[in-house]
Amino acid sequence: MTFGEQPAYLRVAGDLRKKIVNGSLPPHTRLPSQAKIREEYGVSDTVALEARKVLMAEGLVEGRSGSGTYVRERPVPRSVARSGYRSGSGSTPFRQEQAEPSARGTWESRSEQAEADAAVAERLGLRPGDRVMRTKYVFRDAGEVMMLSTSWEPLTVTGRTPVMLPEEGPLGGCGVVDRMAAIDVIVDNVTEEVAARPGLAEELSALGGVPGHVVLVISRTFYASGRPVETADVVVPADRYRIAYHLPVK
Structure with a gap:
């Protein structure tokens, strides 16, 4: 293959992708069969199969048991806003957004004590096995799961205090930021890293994706005078949402 040439299966996938994007193959249309692709493009069965696999991996088509492969409905991505953190707001950024009259968001959570694994321990400056409060969240928009989140807080900070349970008690x-301030822990910094990866099976099951779909993961950690006091992973389906940052300029 010379410079600039594409393998045959990518050329076929590219042409079919173009037809899906421009509407020649609209949503819910059956994708041409392997035999039709082979005949139309003059390629082998192997090339036709690999081209279909590319489109499936990109989330453009989906297989339906006993029926064939169909063009998927292409959602219009919506924004998940990330903004500067302010004390005194009395709620999380998601809850602030959902206070708007047009908002349709709901959420549920479950907290339990757990042992920090190696990755969480490193992020919180703990030793593996140290006790943390783990809280799992499911966020919905008009009933559709839009976001998953798991947070961990070191019990060396919050244990035996009124804010030990993030969703219960006087500051539930x-x-x-506000919960920590209530126990005289002043959060003064937060970091967020955004990465993309294939979704885990349990994540995609909850988010309504199919195997191979990509998710965006926001890894967030709050600090008080350099000490990590909370870390969390926020998981968002990449084909339906974009992460939008609105940060003040100082």
Whole structure:
């Protein structure tokens, strides 16, 4: 293959992708069969199969048991807003957004004590096996799961305090900044890293994706004078949402 040439299966996938994007193959249309692709493009069965696999991996088509492969409905991506964190707001950024009259969001959570694994321990500056409060969240928009989140807080910070359970007690449901301030822990910094990866099976099951779909993961950690006091992973389906940052300029 010389420079600039594409393998045959990518050329076929590219042409079919173009037809899907421009509407020649609209949503819910059956993708041409392997035999039709072979005949139309003059390629082998192997090339036709690999081209279909590319489109499936990109989330453009989906297989239906006993029926064939069909063009998927292409959702219009919506924004998940990330903004500067303010104390005194009394709620998390998601809850602030959902206070708008047009908002349709709901959420549920479950907290339990757990042992920090190696990755969480490193992020919180703990030793593996140290106790943390783990809280799992499911966020919905008009009933559709839009986001998953798992947070971990070191019990060396919050244990035996009124804010030990993030969603219960006098400050239940308030943001990390305000909850920590209630126990004289002043959060002064937060970091967020955004990465893309294939979704785990349990994540895609909850988010309504199919195997191979990509998710965006926001890894967030709050600090108080350099000490990590909370870390979390927020998981968002990449084909339906974009992460939009609105940060103040100082």
